[in-house]
Amino acid sequence: MIADPVNYGSDVSTVTTQADSIDTNYAAVYWPWLKVPDTQLGTQRWVPPSVALGGIYAFNDKVAHPWFAPAGLNRGGLSDVLMAKDRLTHSERDTLYEGRVNPIASFPNGGGKPTFVIFGQKTLQVTPSALDRINVRRLMIFVKKQISIFANSILFDQNVEVTWNRFKSLANPFLASVQT
Numbered sequence: 001m002i003a004d005p006v007n008y009g010s011d012v013s014t015v016t017t018q019a020d021s022i023d024t025n026y027a028a029v030y031w032p033w034l035k036v037p038d039t040q041l042g043t044q045r046w047v048p049p050s051v052a053l054g055g056i057y058a059f060n061d062k063v064a065h066p067w068f069a070p071a072g073l074n075r076g077g078l079s080d081v082l083m084a085k086d087r088l089t090h091s092e093r094d095t096l097y098e099g100r101v102n103p104i105a106s107f108p109n110g111g112g113k114p115t116f117v118i119f120g121q122k123t124l125q126v127t128p129s130a131l132d133r134i135n136v137r138r139l140m141i142f143v144k145k146q147i148s149i150f151a152n153s154i155l156f157d158q159n160v161e162v163t164w165n166r167f168k169s170l171a172n173p174f175l176a177s178v179q180t
Contacts, residue, residue, distance in 0.1 A: 001027040002057075003124070004048035008033050008085070012092050012141040016099030025137050030102045030118065035083040044082060049104060052078050052172035056075030056118060065176070066089055067139035071102070078104065084116055093119055100124050100132075139178070 004149065005018035015031045022029075030049035038045045053070075062068035070076060084106050088096070093103040102120035110117045121134040130136045150170040157163045 001051045002050040003027045003051045003126070004027055005031050006031070008046055008048075010086075011086075012095055015101050016096060016148065019099055019101045019124060022067040022124045023126045025123040025131040028102060028122065028134050029100070029123050029124060030104055030124070031096060032088070032104060034078070034081045034085070034104065034116070036080055046085065052081060053118075055080075061062070067135050068143045071118040071121045071134075073115075073117055076102045078116040078118070081116040087114075097122065100126075143175070143178060147171055 003022070006015045007021070010018075012031075015029065019029045026061055030053055033046050033048055034052055035044050035046050036052065037043075056070050056076055060066075060068055060075045065073060065161075068075060081104075084104055086092075087106050088103050093105060096103040097120045100122045102118060105117050105119040106114040107117065123132050123134055123137055125132040131140070148165060153170065154163055154167050157166075
C-alpha cells in the first residue's frame with residue numbers, strides 16, 4: 001500500500017513524525033506532493049505522491065520484476081510530474097529516508113526541466129530486516145500468491161508422497177526461476 005499520511009503543504013518534520021506512528025512492512029510513504037497535468041480539464045493539479053506511484057510500480061513490473069526496486073533513475077523516474085512541492089536538499093533526503101519516508105528527488109536535466117526520481121524504497125517497518133525494503137515485501141507477496149495457486153491445485157488430495165511430489169514439481173521450477 002502506498003500511504004499519504006500528510007496534507008499538502010506539510011514539511012519534512014511533519015511527514016517523518018506521521019511515518020513514525022506507523023509500523024508495517026505492507027506500506028510505504030513518499031514525499032513531497034507533486035504537480036501533474038490534469039488532461040481532462042486542461043489544467044495542473046497538486047496531488048499526493050500516491051497518485052504517481054502506482055504508475056511507477058506498474059512500470060517497474062513491466063521492465064523488470066516485482067522484486068526489483070521501484071526507485072532510481074532506471075525504474076523510478078516520474079516523467080509526467082511538472083513540479084515537486086519542495087525541492088529537497090541532500091540533508092532533507094537523508095532525514096526522510098532515516099524516518100522511513102521515501103524522498104522524491106529532483107535533479108537538473110539538460111533540457112531545463114528537472115527530472116523527478118523516487119530516491120528510496122523503504123517500507124514503514126520499524127525493525128531493521130529485509131522486509132523493510134519494498135522490493136523484498138513485493139517479492140514475498142508475489143511468491144506467496146503463486147505458491148497459493150499451486151497449493152490450491154492439490155487441495156483435498158491425499159497427504160501422500162505422490163501429492164507432495166506433484167506440489168514440488170509445480171513449486172520448484174517457479175522458485176528456481178525467481179531465484180535466477
